[in-house]
Amino acid sequence: MIRYIISIYHDGSMDKHKQPSDWHTKVLAVLRKNSGAVSAYEVLGELRVFNPKIAPPTVYRALNALAERGEVHRLESMNAYVASRSLKHQHAPVLSICDDCGRVEEYLAPQVISALSDITGQTGFTSTRQVIELHGRCISCRDRVTS
């Protein structure tokens, strides 16, 4: 759906402006509906319900912008995305991914980050981005299944 805003100028003339359709908001909404990883193309599929003409670059632009602002996390080991739960971290989160149910949790783990800093301190590597992802089984899946 595309909505228009009518601008009326001093001289009485009018002008239609396409409202910047806020894909960012809609992409984020799709991710928030999910407790697990969602691929860019799954997002695309959902958004096509409203606008069949939306193309991959639109989704990727939104995802990248949201990721830069910390509102979504990219799951590097799955090529997928998840909405941030606790906004605005001081540092990179640890993400746990349940390979059974797909649920993703994020943890603030200063001790992990500081242990990583120790390494980089010793080696001279200057880190600008940290990817920390754990695969395994969440507690509910472990309890639920006989293993």
Add this chain to the structure above:
Amino acid sequence: MIRYIISIYHDGSMDKHKQPSDWHTKVLAVLRKNSGAVSAYEVLGELRVFNPKIAPPTVYRALNALAERGEVHRLESMNAYVASRSLKHQHAPVLSICDDCGRVEEYLAPQVISALSDITGQTGFTSTRQVIELHGRCISCRDRVTS
């Protein structure tokens, strides 16, 4: 062709171990020529020099097998691969990736792993695979460039 190696133990028992296929060896050789990340299709390109008919699944099978045996690391954040330097780790390595020169280093960091265990201990998540990748700038690139 599959060849086997027979191990004979003190007690006289024997064990057969599958020997790596030719492709495994060749894929590994390509990765070892490089100090940085190599994509599966770059490997494919190099192997096509010897056998123009080699197809993607062959390369991916070799890469997956090598990764399972710890001989290569998959760089999840780059969709690429790198040869292990120190074989047979006790636990997942920390991989540092220089975004300038592409060089990848691997570190054993028990403190990082144990900090991660603390999290999983508290939350009940059982982790079977850890992905820990640092992006940034290595010390030589930092020294080399005016920043």
Add this chain to the structure above:
DNA sequence: ACCTGTTATGATACGTTATATCATATCTAT
């Protein structure tokens, strides 16, 4: 209001990464 440079969006096409599938070949055990 007009020009101008910058940034965002739309649209098309294509590039890159990875796997499903099925056929064939090889090994192991009996």
Add this chain to the structure above:
DNA sequence: ATAGATATGATATAACGTATCATAACAGGT
């Protein structure tokens, strides 16, 4: 030898991501 399991070859296609160019919106100076 034959059967079951495993590995390999080959084709096709799925899934993920981006380059590029055109158009539109915006902000600042005049």
